[in-house]
Amino acid sequence: MRNMGGEQVAEALASGAELLRRATDRDWEGVKAGRLEWSCRRTAEHLAGALLAYAGQLAGRPQxxxxxxxxxxDEGTDETGVLEVIETTGALLSAAVRTTPRQVRAFHPYPFHSANRGGFAAMGVAEVLLHTHDIAEGLGLAYEPPAELCEDVLSRIFPQVPPGPAPWPTLLWATGRGDLPGRAPVTEWRWHNTPVVPAERLTLEGVTPAAARDLFLGGDGGFEWIEGGPFQGTREAAGMVVAAYEDGLYRPEWGxxxxIRKEDGRAVGGMGFHGAPDEKGRAEVGYDLAEAARGHGYATEALRALAARTLEREDVRALCAVVDGDNLPSQAVVSRAGFRRMGAADGNDAQVAYELRR
Structure with missing residues (x-):
């Protein structure tokens, strides 16, 4: 799987700077940037500030x-100087992404109040692509960034957006900058970083559609797994994420x-939902662990943390789990997490249903 990292930030910067350098002899202050209310100059200054802010978040790691x-x-900075500042702040972000450990997260408001290095890299790339487009449109320049970069951004921080006919027009549509046949215009939008749920010895880290596709196809999803991982159930669950994403039904918190084991940053298993809650406020949860991770209480700890976080939501009234009747260890996990045995699952005597209510 292609990770979102410092190389992608540098690639986006190179693409945008090469184009904008052709127009540094023009007046950017007197021209609006595309559909924005800002001038091209104000947009360029905002881009530089955003890149610096993201680098600062990764360096300082505020929560x-x-x-x-x-x-x-500096007073008197011309358009060539502004472009140099963009390249410099972008290089700072690229370096911060490269040197930040994968499990580190820092504050970002949308929508789960934190992001990891991949999230900040994706946001930085998005800022560069979109605001280069805005400035280029204002200056009458044609711009189309590498399709793979656009696809990286969409599958990592726009998981709620179903894939379109091509990545770049889809990204422009998703951010209110373009139209797509059959889709209503976008007037409000936010990107989405992956959710995380903290537990005592573990961190439950949401899987992006890009990582899910890699897991489903036999890769590691960008995680460092213990021996024997990921187990088959995690790969099957990743396939459900991919299908939901392609159908426009994926919601990050319900994937x-x-x-992730905190002591060494290695992945030990997977846990998640079969989809968003139904009309009765019920959501089904499933899980598995790599064989080498079993017997340490990880599944119980993770399920308790995920259930507690989920049942705080007003749209959730109950969590349910369906376990094979002969899988006594898994039944013990749901029981220790507080689920009540409800009997045979949908009349299937080979499976047992469990429920935990708010």
Whole structure:
């Protein structure tokens, strides 16, 4: 799987800077940037500030707010200088992404209040692609970034957007900058970083559609697994994520989570939902562990944490789990997590239904 990292930030910067450098002799202040209310100059300054802010978040790693600083250009800085600042702040973000451990997260408000290095890289790439487009449109320049970069951004921070006919027009549509046949215009939008659920010894980290596709096809999904992982159930659950994404039904908080062991950052299993809650507020949960991780209480710990977080939501009234009747260890997991045995699952004597109510 192609990871979203510092190389992608650098690739996006190179693509945008090459184009905009052709127009540094023009007046960017007197021209609006595409559909934005900002001028091309104001948009370029915003882009540089965003890249610096993301680098600062990864370097400082605050958990509750942005690091309180901003970017001010020297008086008299011309358009060539502005472009140099964009390249410099982008290089700082690229370096921060490369040197930040994978499991580290820092504050970002949308929508789960944190992001990891891949999330900040994806947001930085999105800022570069979209605002280069805005400036280029204002200056009358044609711009189309590498399709693979656009696909990376869509599958990592726009998981709620179903794939379109091509990645770049889909990204423009998803951010209110273009139209797609058969889809209503977008007037409000946010990107989505992956959700995380903390537990005592584990962190449950949401799986993006890109990572899910890699897992489903036999890869590692960008995670470092213990011996024997991921187990087959995790790969099957990843396939459900891919199908939901392609059908436009995927919601990050109702997908697959990988269980990351805090002591060494290695993945030990998967846990997640079969979909969003039904009309009665019921959601079904499933899980599995690599064989080498069993017998340590990881599944019980993860299920308790996920259930507690999920049952805080007003749209959830109950969680349910269906376990094979002869799988006594799995039945013990749901029982220890507080689920009640409800009897045969849908009349199937080979399976047992369990439920945990709010």
């Amino acid at each position: 509750d707010a942005y690091v309180p600083f901003g970017l001010t250009l 697959l989570y990988v269980l």
